[in-house]
Structure formats: C-alpha cells, structure tokens
Amino acid sequence: MKVTIDGHEIEVEPGTTILQAARMIGGESVPPAMCYYSKLEDTGGKCRACLVEVSKGSEADPRPMPKLMASCKTGVMDGMEVKSISSDRVLEARKAVTEFLLINHPLDCPVCDQAGECDLQNLSFQHGISQKRFKEDKRTFEPENIGDNIQLHMNRCILCYRCVKVAEQLTDDRVHGVCGRGDHAQISTYISNAIDNEFSGNMIDVCPVGALTDKTFRFKSRVWFNKPYNAHRNCTKCSGKVTLWMFGEEIQRVTARKDEFHEVEEFICNQCRFDHKEPTDWVIEGPRKFEKFSVINQNNYTRKLDKVVIKTEEHILEGREQDRIKISMKNIPYTEHESKE
Template identity: 45%
Template sequence: MSAQPANPNVPPDHVTVEIDGQSLVVPKGSMIIQAADKAGIAIPRFCYHEKLPIAANCRMCLVDVEKSPKPSPACATPVMDGMKVATRSEKALKYQRSVMEFLLINHPLDCPICDQGGECELQDVSLGYGRSVSRFNERKRVVADEDIGPLVATEMTRCIQCTRCVRFTADIAGTYELGGMYRGENLQIGTYDGKPLTTELSGNVIDVCPVGALTNKVFQFRARPWELTARESLGYHDAMGSNLFLHVRRGEVLRTVPRDNEAVNECWLSDRDRYSHQGLYAADRATRPLRKIDGQWQEVSWADGLAAAVEILKTHRGDALGVLAHPATSNEEGALLARLADGLGSGNLDHRIGNRDFSDAAVAEPFAVPLAQIEQADVIVVLGSNLRHELPLLHARIRKARMQRQARVYSINPVDFDFAFDQAGKQIVAPSGFAAALADTALREAVQGAAGRAVLIVGALVENHPQAAALRAAARDFAAATGAALCRVPQGANA
C-alpha cells in the first residue's frame, strides 16, 4: 500500500485525527482527551486534570480506537495521523458504564450530607453513565479518616483513588506529602506519618478532588453551592494579585475559590488568599474608629472620630500633613485618598510602609517579564526572598521551570530557605553581603550563558533593608551586565 501524500494545509508538527466523525488537526503528542476537549467533545474523566501529570488510573475515559483490539484510555493515548476514535459508540459506552459501576461499588451514598454535593464530578458522571440500581449487595469498604490539618476536611471512604491530590502535592507544590498505601481495593490515600499538610497551597487539593473525600473544613456544612453567588475579586496578600471568586450568601462571604487566569495564578490559589475571608468576621477586627486618648487606643463612635479628624485637619494642612496608604489598597481607594490629600494641599502620599531607605527615590516597577514567562527562563536568580512563603504561586512557577525545563535556579539569601526545588547554586550571606554575592564571576557567567533567558527576582529582604538603595543599584547593575530581566517583588498586592 503506497503512502498517502501529506496534506499541505496541515503544519508539520500537527496530525489529522477523526473523533466521533469530526476531523481535527491537533499538535503531535497530544492525547486523545486533549484533542477532544479542544473540539468540545465531552469525554468523562476523574483522574485526568490538565495541570497534573497523566496517571490513567480511573479508566473512566476509555474510548474505542479503530483497529485497536482493546479499549484505550483517552488521557494516555497519543493521537496519530489518520486515527479514528469513537467516544460514544456502543463499545465505548459499554466500557465507560462498566468503569462507572466499578467505581460506585464502594462509594457511599453520602450525597445528602456531603459538602461536595451539587458540584461533584462523580454525581455528574454517574447521572449519565451509572445504573439506576446497583447489582452489588456486598458491604462497602470503610476507610479511617486522617486529620491533615485545620484547613482540609477528610472523608476518605468517599475516595475513588484518582490520585489527583497525590500528584498535586508531588508535582505542583513539591512537598510529596500525600501518597497511596496498599494496593487494589485496599489502596488508601494519606500522609504516611499522620501529620498536617505543610504546603502553602494545601487548599488546592480540595479543588482537584472530584468527589467529597477532601473538602473545605472552614466551609463545612455552611451552605450548598446553588445558594452561593460568585463575586469576582483579587487576592491582596502578596504581589501576585491572584484572581478569585468570593462565594457570598445573603451578604456574608462563606468561601473563596480560584478564578482561572493563565497569566497570573493559573487555576491555583494560596492558602492565605483562600482562607483569609475569615478575618472579615474576626472578633478582634476593628470596625469603628480608634483614637489615642491618654496614650491608649480607644474605640469611639464614627461621629466622634470624624469630628476629631476634622479638627486635626483644620490645624495641620499642606506639607504638615502626611498620608499613608496600605500597599493592598485598591486603585479606587488610592485615587480617592490622593484626591483628599490634594484637596488638603498635601503632596506627602506614600504606601512604602515597610521600607527604610528612600535615598534613591525608587518607585514600584512592573515585572520585566510576564509572570507566565518566568516558566520559560533558563536561569533564575532569587535575591533576598523566601519565595515559598512570600509568593507561593511564583514559587510554584519556578518549580515548574526547574522540573519541566531543567532551568537552573540560584539563590542569595541569609538563610537556606526550604524551596521545593533543587538549586544549581546558593550563597548564604547576610543582606549586607548581597551586592558582593551578585558580583560573583561564576554566577554572572552562568546568567550570561542563558542568552537573554534569565530572570533576577528581588525580594522583601532587599526592599526592606536599611541600605536598600545600594542593593537595588547592585541588582540593576547585575541585570544590565548579564542581560537578566529584573523583577522586583513589590510589598503588597497593589504596591
């Protein structure tokens, strides 16, 4: 049989496949499920997640591939030129319904009391592929729960062993805290040592879990998903500005979930941003003006507080007045505050609350490269920052660059911080020695060898140092000499 001529309309790095009678042109190396998703063809799945490594252990995505003697998992089968795939044929549906029946053998009927009810992937898929009456009368397995901390609630009897949570902690967070023990029907997901999760991204295991095995402990039994209204917002605890939804019921914020944005936080959220809404209702939150009386801060009424402020402003105007804004202040709040200061004749408006050196009159600078492009860097230098705790999602992007592209990461810090990735080199020096460390010849040669694909990240230990101006100058000199993109991490979400 002679070879078919290549289609001139298909790029050389793409192939043509047919899924459910629909001809598609997709990149080589794509999995069937990825090609189907791009075409809007739904294939049921539990273990597959676009941001996690492929495991192919739930088998829910079995499809019928022409000339294949057995069903193929769509998540782990690469497309080939001329491949024909049926996802809704009689054979494919038989495979998928059989797997669904197997998964439901041990799954408890907890839906009325499960926090995942209403947004559960198992509920949705079982509605389309499950039997109305089970053929199994045997007792279901029971798994003892494990306390993995104050943020994530566990009900491991509901676990379907998809291992999404295991792959998240291993490949995204880099902490390897969850894993599987035993085999087959006896497989259990746990932490091995029974200790709480330590990753700053632990709440994301709730989002990736397709069932009610891992749920939000803070939100537990508070409301049903259909009772909530989603309000778009941003995380303000670090400079990432993570996109998120506040889920509100009758004016009360009950939980926070990530809002997908590939350019910023992808589909993840740090624990600080996810759980900080509890502070809105904390007993010690200041909800009324505080005035210092006899050297002590005392709560006063709004009328008294505003009257006292007016009296102070009558005698302190112009250059005698200074206005400080929190670095997390929104653009709208900042604009109103600037108008107020201008109306009072004052130009003394600042947000650099934690800084101590202003001799170079430095202002906040945008990142020299978009956040998403940091993953494409060949060399990354971290100067004066405990990234894992200060910017967990930026730390996750650097880990991705290290693990997927073998990027070389160098750090200059006063402490050997517990980064979740290997480093090509690290210098443990006091902040006063940062400038000398940046002058290291070997480091400069390594960065210059990246041919413009290098990034220098300058963190809080530099910005808050008494000689910050000199350290910033050293960082700018390093970037200019090596061609590295200078990325100063501002203090606060809107600094």
C-alpha cells in the same frame, strides 16, 4: 496531523492525546476524566472513564485498535478516527467503569459538601445505572485528621492521585500519599503529620469527589444556594484570582477559578483561600459564569442573550424556605373542604 472524533475533524500538533483533541472540539464528544488533570504532570490512566474506540489507527495503518483505549494516554496519529459518544461499546464500558467506582462509594450526597459540583455525580448521571448490583459490605476506613483546613473522607476516595500530584508539584514538603496496597490503599499522612503547606488547599479543588473538603465551609450551605463572583487581590504568593461564593454579604468560601472542564485555571495559596473571608479584602469583578446545565445555576441564574445573569437574593431565600418545609415534613391540616374537592 488530522484526527476525526465522532465525525468532527480537527488538526492538532504531534504529541496531542485523544482527550486533548476532543476537548479542542468540545461538546458531547469530550470523554469524562476522573483522574486526568491537564494542569498537573503525569496524571491519568487510572480511572478508565475516558475510554474511546479507535476505529482507524492512522492513514499509514488503518486497522482498528482491538481494545478500547484510554484517551488521556493515547496519542493521536495522522488520519486516526475515534468514536466516543457515538460508540455503543464505549457507552457500555463507561457504564461499567461508573458502576465499579460506585461499588465502595457511600451514598453521602445529601450531606456531602461536594454535592452539586461533583464529577462522580455527573458521571453517574450521564453513564450510571439506576440500581446497584453490589450487595456486599462497602470498604470503609477510620476517620483521620490531616489538618485544620482540610477534611478527609477516605470512604469517598476513588484513588485518582490528583491530590498527591498537587503536593508533589506545587510544594517541596509533601507529607501525604497513597499508603497500603490493593483494597487497603488509602490517602494518608506519614507518621500522622498535618498537611499545612502553603498550597495544600488546592487539593480540595482538584478532588473530583467529596474525599477532600474545606473545613471552613463544612455544612455551611449547599453550593447552589451561593452566588459565585470573580474577584482578585494583591498577593505575593499567588495570582490572587479567585471565585468568591457568597450568600448575601457573607463569603461562605473561596476557591480557585475553574474552566469548563472543572480544572483550576490558576492555583491559589492558603492565605487567599482560608484567611480572607471579608468582602472588603477583595476587588469583586462580577458574577462567575458556569455552564447552563450545572446544578449551581438552578434558581440562581437566568438566561439573557446567551449570558448567565444572577437573580436576586429573594429567590435563594425562597428556595431555602421550601427546602426547610420539605425536610421538616410539616403537617398540613386536612380540612373537610379540601376532602370534598
């Protein structure tokens, strides 16, 4: 079957969704996705961030679909024509969806460990508005301890259900889920159980916001101050292929490797994620490549022959010192000589 998205035609297999076809094309035509996750079954259809306009239904029935469609749940038909970034209706709808997602989301970016690799930050930058119109009090939840390794910030949650799907499909003993209904819905454990199954750490990697973060990395460093390296080790529970986030010779955190759509390539076990924080525990393969527009690349990388190469540690240390000066608001003496200039 053939489908055209923003003027780009591609041939796909039956059963392919519009979002999957757009990802095959790549570029700006790929709709954002806050709840869909290709590595997990039965995801998508909740956030509405991936809405697209179907201007031609199919070759057999060329009538356009009257409403915008969720690309993660809409299958491709032969001859279908879709508008993503080229449609003003779609851009306005994504702007509205972004505004709705931010209504109850706290402005925690300066202190959130997810800052710099947050899908909601990216969505807000691409489709958000500069000022909010919602003046009422935000919905808030009481802090809840869900274990020794994972920090839950329910106030930041957008109810994408990804963490629930991870627990359902990777473990046999899911102890958390969405409790409550409507405005009272929240991620919680049943009867105050701790989340401690062997693959629970993957909940951190699939979370699109800072609702679930790594306690061992809490307030240690900003992600753009760390150097990501591909590494592996022999592990009997998972593939052992990870990304090490290092500052100097110290491993700040360990995550699963992610693809260009910020999705985990291979899920890893908690032992690899939390228990092996020494460089000698790993075989380091080399620097991890990221898209050039990522904030993680800021001051850490340089472009050379279309490859991303890590700069020296000196640049990161210099950037940290500049940030300390800005944060401390250091007073600079104002001399008579400077005033004359």
